[in-house]
Amino acid sequence: xxxxxxxxxxxxxxxxxxxxxxxxxxxxxxxxxxxxxxxxxxxxxxxxxxxxxxxxxxxxxxxxxxxxxxxxxxxxxxxxxxxxxxxxxxxxxxxxxxxxxxxxxxxxxxxxxxxxxxxxxxxxxxxxxxxxxxxxxxxxxxxxxxxxxxxxxxxxxxxxxxxxxxxxxxxxxxxxxxxxxxxxxxxxxxxxxxxxxxxxxxxxxxxxxxxxxxxxxxxxxxxxxxxxxxxxxxxxxxxxxxxxxxxxxxxxxxxxxxxxxxxxxxxxxxxxxxxxxxxxxxxxxxxxxxxxxxxxxxx
Amino acid sequence: xxxxxxxxxxxxxxxxxxxxxxxxxxxxxxxxxxxxxxxxxxxxxxxxxxxxxxxxxxxxxxxxxxxxxxxxxxxxxxxxxxxxxxxxxxxxxxxxxxxxxxxxxxxxxxxxxxxxxxxxxxxxxxxxxxxxxxxxxxxxxxxxxxxxxxxxxxxxxxxxxxxxxxxxxxxxxxxxxxxxxxxxxxxxxxxxxxxxxxxxxxxxxxxxxxxxxxxxxxxxxxxxxxxxxxxxxxxxxxxxxxxxxxxxxxxxxxxxxxxxxxxxxxxxxxxxxxxxxxxxxxxxxxxxxxxxxxxxxxxxxxxxxxxxxxxxxxxxxxxxxxxxxxxxxxx
Numbered sequence: 366x367x368x369x370x371x372x373x374x375x376x377x378x379x380x381x382x383x384x385x386x387x388x389x390x391x392x393x394x395x396x397x398x399x400x401x402x403x404x405x406x407x408x409x410x411x412x413x414x415x416x417x418x419x420x421x422x423x424x425x426x427x428x429x430x431x432x433x434x435x436x437x438x439x440x441x442x443x444x445x446x447x448x449x450x451x452x453x454x455x456x457x458x459x460x461x462x463x464x465x466x467x468x469x470x471x472x473x474x475x476x477x478x479x480x481x482x483x484x485x486x487x488x489x490x491x492x493x494x495x496x497x498x499x500x501x502x503x504x505x506x507x508x509x510x511x512x513x514x515x516x517x518x519x520x521x522x523x524x525x526x527x528x529x530x531x532x533x534x535x536x537x538x539x540x541x542x543x544x545x546x547x548x549x550x551x552x553x554x555x556x557x558x559x560x561x562x563x564x565x566x567x568x569x570x571x572x573x574x575x576x577x578x579x580x581x582x583x584x585x586x587x588x589x590x591x592x593x594x595x596x597x598x599x600x601x602x603x604x605x606x607x608x609x610x611x612x613x614x615x616x617x618x619x620x621x622x623x624x625x626x627x628x629x630x631x632x633x634x635x636x637x638x639x640x641x642x643x644x645x646x647x648x649x650x651x652x653x654x655x656x657x658x659x660x661x662x663x664x
Numbered sequence: 665x666x667x668x669x670x671x672x673x674x675x676x677x678x679x680x681x682x683x684x685x686x687x688x689x690x691x692x693x694x695x696x697x698x699x700x701x702x703x704x705x706x707x708x709x710x711x712x713x714x715x716x717x718x719x720x721x722x723x724x725x726x727x728x729x730x731x732x733x734x735x736x737x738x739x740x741x742x743x744x745x746x747x748x749x750x751x752x753x754x755x756x757x758x759x760x761x762x763x764x765x766x767x768x769x770x771x772x773x774x775x776x777x778x779x780x781x782x783x784x785x786x787x788x789x790x791x792x793x794x795x796x797x798x799x800x801x802x803x804x805x806x807x808x809x810x811x812x813x814x815x816x817x818x819x820x821x822x823x824x825x826x827x828x829x830x831x832x833x834x835x836x837x838x839x840x841x842x843x844x845x846x847x848x849x850x851x852x853x854x855x856x857x858x859x860x861x862x863x864x865x866x867x868x869x870x871x872x873x874x875x876x877x878x879x880x881x882x883x884x885x886x887x888x889x890x891x892x893x894x895x896x897x898x899x900x901x902x903x904x905x906x907x908x909x910x911x912x913x914x915x916x917x918x919x920x921x922x923x924x925x926x927x928x929x930x931x932x933x934x935x936x937x938x939x940x941x942x943x944x945x946x947x948x949x950x951x952x953x954x955x956x957x958x959x960x961x962x963x964x965x966x967x968x969x970x971x972x973x974x975x976x977x978x979x980x981x982x983x984x985x986x987x988x989x990x991x992x993x994x995x
Contacts (some may be wrong), residue, residue, distance in 0.1 A: 445752075488781055495752070500776050506742045507777050510749020510757075513734060517710070518753065538773070541739035545746065548737070 383601070386429055390597040393463045394424035395660050398629050400459035402656065404475035404482075406649040411476065411484065414626040414633055414642040416456030418561045418595070419528075422622050423460035425600040426526060426557070435465035438492040444524040445511050447495050449504020449533060450559070454486035457494070466493040502536025504529055505556060509542050512554040512617075521613030526555045532564035534575045540585065543617075547586025552615030555607065556587075559594065560623045565640045582619045594622025630655050674971035677797030681972055682850040683883055690850040691825035695788065696724025698832035699758055703729050708756040709836060712736055714743040720760035720790045721848045740770040747785045748777035756784050756836050763789030763804030763845065767811060774841070779816045782840045792821070792845035793882065793933030794962055794979065799969035805962050809938025811843050812911055818842040818864070819910040821882035821932075821940075825851040827908055830862035838864060845882060854886045860906070867914040869921060873903035876990055877921050880931035881907050881940045884960070884981060888931050891986040898991060910940060915947035922948060922955060927993055929958045933981065936961040958993055960986060 381389075401416035426446060427433075434440035448457050455475060462469045467481070474480035481490050487497040496507050508527035515523050533539050546554050560578065562569045569575060582589040590606060592599040600622070607618045626642075627633030630652045633642065644652065684690045703709040703725065711725040715738040726733035734750075736743045740761055747757040766774065766789045778785045789807060796802045811819055818838060822828045828847065835842045858870045870885070871892060880888040885906040892902035905921045907914060922928050922944065932940035941959035948955055962979050976982040980989065 497776060497780055500772055502741070503745055503773060503777055506745020506773065507749040507752070509742060510746030511752055512749070513746065514710075514750035514753030514755050517732070517750075517755070520753075538739075538741035538745065541737075541742040542745065545736055545739060545742045549734070 383598070386601055387597045390421065390425050390428045390601065393428045393460070394420040394597065395656075397424055397456070397459035397463055398656055399653065400462055400469065400472050401455055402630075402649060402652050404455050404458065404472050405644065407473050408476050409646070410641065410643060412452045412455050412641065413644065414638070415450075415453050415561065416459060417628045417630060417633065418624040418626045419453055419456045419559050420459070420628070421595050421597050421600060422528070422557055422559060422624070423456055424463065425597060425604065427460045427464040429601060430604055431526065432523070433464070433466070433493070438466060442520075442523065444526065445495050445508070447498070447504045447508050447511075447525070447527045448486050449496070449498045449527055449529040450501065451485035451487070451497065451499025453528070453530075454482070454484065457486060458482045458491070461493050467491070501530070501533045502538040504533075505539050505542035505546070508554055508556075509546050509549070509551060512546070512551040513549060516551070516553060516613055521553050524553055524555060526557060528557045528559070531558060531560045531562065531569050531575060531578070532572075534558070534578065535573045543582065543585040543587065546617040550614045551617045552612045554617040556617070556619040558619060558621045560621055561626050563626050563638050563640060568638070578621055582621070586616065588616045588618045589621060590619070591621040591623070594624035595628050629659055631659075674974055676969055677972040681796065683795055683847065683972065684850050684852045689853045691829075691853045692850055693721040693724050693848065694825035694828040694851050695832065695844075695846055695848065696721030698829045699725045700728040702833050702836060703732060706756065706836060708754060710734065710750060710755050710757050712743055712747055712757055712759040714738055714740045714761045714765065716761050716790065719762075719848065720788060720846055722760045722788075740765045741773050744770045744773040744785070744787070745777050748773070748781070748783055751778070751783040751785050756786070758786045758788055760788040760790065760846070762802060763792045763807040764802055766843070767804060767807040771810065775814055778841045779814050782816045784836070784839055785841050786835045787841065787843045788846050789843060790846045790848055794967060794972070794975055794981065795847070795883070795933070797970050797972055797975060800966040803967055805935045805967060806938065807845070808910055808934050808940070809942070812938060812943070816840050817911065820864070820908055821845045821910050822847065822862070822908050823882060823885040823906060824854040826853060826855045827862050831864065831908070834862065834864040847883065852883075852886055854889065862908060865909045865912055865914060867905055867907035867909070867917040869917070870904045870906050871902075873901040874926070875901045875994070876927045876929065877903040877905060877924065878929050878931055879905045879907060879918055879922065879940070879944055881910060882933045884931035884933050887981065887983050887986055890983040891990065894983060894987045895990060900990065900994065902990070907940065910943060913943045913947060915951070918944055919947055919951055919953055922957070923953045927958070927990070928955060929960055929990060929993070931981070931986065932961040934961055935964055937964050958989065960989055
């Protein structure tokens with residue numbers, strides 16, 4: 366992370382070693398997971414499982430990849446990050462608090478009346494939220510337009526990163542957008558797919574089979590890499606590999622990230638998976654303790 | 665099998681059928697021409713279509729500004745999602761497809777990606793109402809009813825080439841999203857004979873009349889003017905009020921004309937559910953104007969395929985049927 370002369374933060378490598386970059390992402394993800402538990406506890410519910418699962422992906426984006434200005438979310442030269450999965454807002458808020466875009470204290474207003482942090486993400490409510498996601502299958506179509514629009518205006522070096530879920534691969538519009546992005550050679554567009562293998566009615570494999578996912582994206586003309594989405598090193602390596610071959614008028618790129626719902630909190634990792642996870646009042650502290658213990662074990 | 669050639673019959677009107685009468689003055693592709701002209705002075709303007717460039721006159725723009733034209737293929741959800749994304753980067757997209765696909769298939773994308781963030785995306789829908797003989801798959805008889813419930817969206821139902829030409833720069837200048845009911849190809853030129861100019865959000869009195877007031881939008885204003893001429897021969901004095909902006913509706917002008925002892929008739933190229941008749945009746949009810957209004961429009965049913973003149977006659981929106989309806993109402 367560097368601060369430019371204009372005050373903008375540019376996430377990035379700054380000549381740091383791979384290990385240093387990984388550590389920065391892991392630290393941010395760890396704190397973001399704690400934020401997510403805190404937000405969930407205030408509401409007594411929420412999409413905590415998704416936030417824990419996606420924390421590494423979101424932290425890799427905001428700590429290592431995205432160009433943005435925390436003080437000016439509408440900065441013209443920023444990269445665009447689109448949260449197509451509106452219900453992952455809890456995880457997004459945790460990441461943008463770590464990025465300095467909203468104060469950490471404000472996170473406890475999550476999903477409350479008049480909060481800037483509604484349960485389903487909306488652009489008009491939250492600084493740094495580019496779109497109102499939640500009607501699934503929209504994000505990638507909007508991302509295609511942003512990538513086209515930026516390139517047309519000579520700003521093709523600005524990246525558009527669309528975060529979507531494996532459930533959104535059910536939506537035909539996702540594949541309309543995938544085809545359109547490849548046809549228009551949107552090398553400035555990157556998709557991140559959270560493969561948490563879970564959707565509203567149950568495991569993705571039971572709801573609607575979507576595998577083989579990499580082959581689908583490749584068949585649609587994308588450069589595709591599949592990684593463990595809870596491995597910061599693997600995520601950064603994937604970003605680096607794509608960066609090396611990226612051109613504004615080249616192939617769009619997708620990182621398919623296998624993640625674990627509830628990651629970092631064994632109580633939730635092992636619980637019967639639910640799209641909207643219920644956590645009992647006395648369990649929140651157990652979750653926090655497990656998250657902290659896991660961190661200490663890793664040291 | 666017959667050995668002789670079959671007799672010629674009125675055939676199903678093609679998708680690209682002109683709605684102009686044989687002897688009518690027309691202007692070719694007023695939308696595409698106006699958009700291409702606007703793009704000369706406004707660098708923000710871009711055009712998109714979903715494999716219907718030729719059928720929505722977008723090809724005129726595409727030819728003159730190829731670098732600012734984007735073919736999205738037969739992918740209407742992408743068409744409008746991508747238009748939203750382009751608007752987010754500061755561009756002013758005009759995105760064309762048929763009205764049926766915009767209103768029915770891509771509603772969610774227009775609603776949430778364009779209207780909710782109030783983006784300057786201009787949705788251009790071909791074949792509004794009964795302007796094709798292809799049947800319900802292509803006839804957007806309920807597009808205005810669908811779109812009127814969408815917050816932020818401005819809806820324009822132009823009468824002729826003049827309306828379209830003058831509306832295009834105003835739609836681009838308007839900050840929020842718009843929906844234009846496109847007339848394409850050889851489009852009648854009618855309103856240049858009246859002291860009229862298109863003003864977004866305004867209804868205009870095209871002619872005064874003591875006995876009847878016809879309140880109309882879209883191509884039905886052309887029919888209303890023809891019917892008014894024909895009714896003059898029956899010694900019936902007919903006023904015509906043209907309300908090309910359906911939403912936001914110019915209640916003030918329309919109610920001023922409605923709230924008189926004259927027979928009041930609405931005319932629209934749309935189902936009588938949820939369109940102009942509804943807008944007029946809602947405005948009247950809100951103001952306590954108790955007045956009978958006769959709706960002329962398409963019936964609340966899926967319509968037949970066939971030749972447009974046959975169908976317009978069948979469903980009561982031809983000039984002759986309008987005259988008959990008015991005379992019957994006058995008793």
